[in-house]
Amino acid sequence: SEYNIFVSDEGVTLIDWPQYVEVGDKRAAELLERDVRNVLAFFKRKYGVERDVGEVLEMFGQVAV
Numbered sequence: 001s002e003y004n005i006f007v008s009d010e011g012v013t014l015i016d017w018p019q020y021v022e023v024g025d026k027r028a029a030e031l032l033e034r035d036v037r038n039v040l041a042f043f044k045r046k047y048g049v050e051r052d053v054g055e056v057l058e059m060f061g062q063v064a065v
Contacts, residue, residue: 001035002042033057 004016011040021028043049 001038002046005039005042032060036060 004014005012006015021031033053037053038049040056043051054058
């Protein structure tokens, strides 16, 4: 949620992962998409920033686990 994101001039920092699930969990993709949608909605409301959900999810696919 937006309460776990710190935004500063240096960038964005995620400070908490309270609902983490294993990558292999059958709900992992669904939960990640839900959380990304919620965070994007917050940034749109608060900062007027809009991003495509699919593009953001693709970025997660590029992160080494």
